[in-house]
Amino acid sequence: MRWNLKPKPDSEKVKSLQNSLSVDELTATLLVQRGIETFEEARQFFRPKLEDLHDPYLMKDMDKAVARIEKAIKQQENILVFGDYDVDGTTAVSLVSSYLRTYYPNVDTYIPDRYDEGYGVSFKGIDYAEDNGITLIIALDCGIKSIDHVAYATEKGIDFIICDHHRPGNSLPEAVAILDPKRDDCTYPYDELCGCGIGFKLLQALAQNRNQTIQDLVPYLDLVATAIGADIVPMTGENRILAKFGLEVINVDPRPGFKAITQNLKKKQLTISDVVFIIAPRINAAGRIKHGNYAVQLLTEFGIEEAEAFAKEIEIFNANRKDLDKQITLQALTQIIDNQEENRFSTVVYQEDWHKGVIGIVASRLIETYYRPTLVFTKSGDKLAASARSVKDFDVYNALEACSEYLLQFGGHMYAAGLTLEETQFENFKNQFEKVVSETIAEELRTPEILIDAEIDLIDINEKFIRILKQFEPFGPMNMTPIFLTKDLIDTGYAKKIGSDEEHLRLFVKQENSEGFGAIGFKMGNKFDIAKERQLFDAVYSIEENEFNGNVSLQLRLRDIKGKE
Template structure:
């Protein structure tokens, strides 16, 4: 896929110079920080030294007083409490956190995860009836519930109260719950709006623990689960989320709970955990059980108190994840073939595909895979319970949730975010939805949205790459949305000592005129990649053709020797 490079504009020179002097860093690094909104000494201090004392007061969230009061009432009157969550990573970590917190001091608590295939996303009638029939008087829903108006009303009729902890965008009407915790409510003045579902649940246990005079360290013990939810749900790692992620990853690396330790061992990660490890290795394993079987297995793994038990459960989850990969690959191949075989579909500005026998558990992954080949808003639909149900994924800076909402007259339900959403409609309405979605997106999207963008922080010289420079970059972690890993470019360079590794990767030294530094570059998967018709990058490098390089700076350790290497993200030849 060819990327459009966007090198960030230089920040205000006076601000850059001032910050550079105040925190004693070079202008290149100061410029990068200012472009990320870190333009003063205090902001830099908050960024580089995250502080748990800077977390916002949970009582600032609308309805928090009601939620704490209702939870206290349930405990005082020995009511049965049901912790209810979605089947993805955010939902399962939320349930493991809330259930784990409550069971420390209260025995009348259980948890419930809906079956993806029999009940679908969010609050289900089956789940509500389960609560009522089994004597539960309070449901705490996590990562779902903000649009479950009829289901919460049903629960109320059956004598079951709801506390909703959600982070999705509310509709115009809110459910009749006792308390609705959602920073995206228009009437909520909570200072930070981008919490994960687990993050909203964390604020509830933080408030409740403070109210009952409990040990705050027991609340902070759940930061590992919260960090996983933040990484896997792809919420911005800014503000409060940065503090959560920073200390959560620190806990994962130093003192992980048995379930997370087992997942690390199964993932064969032998270095310090980073956000990317959660996104690509730990998160998919937690997700797998909910995709193919039942997410209860993931919750039981995460709440396990014994490493031996956790390892057994992690092996089961890992086996399911291997099966998930197989479904993913086969359905992706079929979906791409459908697009490529139809000229009319290839020329569209959207992809909306439906096939009744595709596995519901992997269609979100398939949508993302299709975008890697055909870069445009994509929805993959399959049949479930006699309905067409689907997952939507978007492209850079295009709000797919808003586009779907304009097609709501054809839908039974939908929900999600700017970049990802889910929807359900009648099977016979799929062609009408395909046409309307294409019409809506075409009227809103611009050509710039239809080519993947690679945002580059700055152009540098090779001699700037040293450990002093790198050590400051390393302190900017954790990286993710809102704080991407620094990406640089060097111009008019050429390659030396070019080699192919394992038949698919490239290794070479990059050389720049007038610069002494000649770092090693690793270009994963580029051994047979072409940049122009019939021009293989490997052969062009051997001919010492000039190129511009986009890269991240990483540390490589081999036999106790460490060195800096450049991880190649893209190459553009003259």
């Protein structure tokens, strides 16, 4: 594990912010590291307001989208809200359809089948629209590259409004309106919204058109916050505002679907991390194991008993997903060892009966053991399909592009991608991918990195600092949980391996002249010897609140520990 301390930001900027906010140097340093350099930027960071959201009509084509929807309502047309089977897609469909239904009944939803139709707008979905007399499709979290699909719909007299956040190709579909801040000709001030976020901007515009205020849309923000967390978009600007207020809805007055998922949790306050690791996987499990429709039904159900019934079904899907994920990961690890591939630059594994819905998760799991670009293949019809995952700072999409002669199709981004190929090309591709990775990956990228915000002493962790640190939430990309380094720690005799397999590490650490803190290191049981017998060691960690039996205490969430040389 590489430990890298972030460079100290400009001292004049830190000092200036320190004076204007009346905070300590450490707090000012953490803020400047996040690009917050002025009093007003700090005000927006610590005290975000819904009024800080941009005017939705600044987004290219928003006026056209609103006009077409209002025309559909006036003429009693049937509207189809279409979105993908992942968390961003299903929350976006739930968001837009449930809002429209508050004043217009002729609204249907459609989620494509992961296995039958695949990702994005599908011809089958358009045929469904035609069969049901639908003349307007609102596509969410997809559609920006669906040129042929939109043309197919146009032939059938069906209009498209596209709400997407992915980067467009060289040309755009001939849709009535395309809402996507990543369009070259769109000057919208913030281009990091997720698909559900774009859907919310559409709602904001529709609400303005109907003399509603932003307060009328607050109950929908639980969906938006969930999508922002799950889609790993930057936790900055509008995303941070929407996530913060969405979390409040989840904690104070969630929709029945969320209540049904979280009612047995012992935690009183859910964080964005809880949303990502508890709520999102269950929503995702529907599309992975059965069908994304189950997620939409859960999220749009307003009867608590009915919502609980959907939640129970989804809980079963999630349990199946966990079992499959564990089983396939073990099989893949065995395959790597049997093939003597532990020391390669890449991981490429294949078994024809692996479940297509979990191969992406398995790829991420394999990186925990073998830290390198990873592809997991399974049989899909008469072809092979794979999910690719990468390590920090290595562009797996570019690596796939260098192997494209062996591929039928591929798509994705720097850290995650999907691809298909003919089975006869598997070995050729595997060899070429290994060659490309071995020639292009920098040596340091083959070891996981922990990026440290600041070096501190335990004495720096006081009530005031924790109070301010809590206001840095919600955390996410571009505003990650601060990671600290503290040197010369000693365990006070409580070092213990915990968990059924003794794979976790629990400590109670002190530094000279400081009070002690409980510390937990997940999957760090193998580091036990470093901390035992009153030896000095260094640690990198984040600070969190631990809630147990109704009691809340501070603890250090260890990321790594190292003995003194």
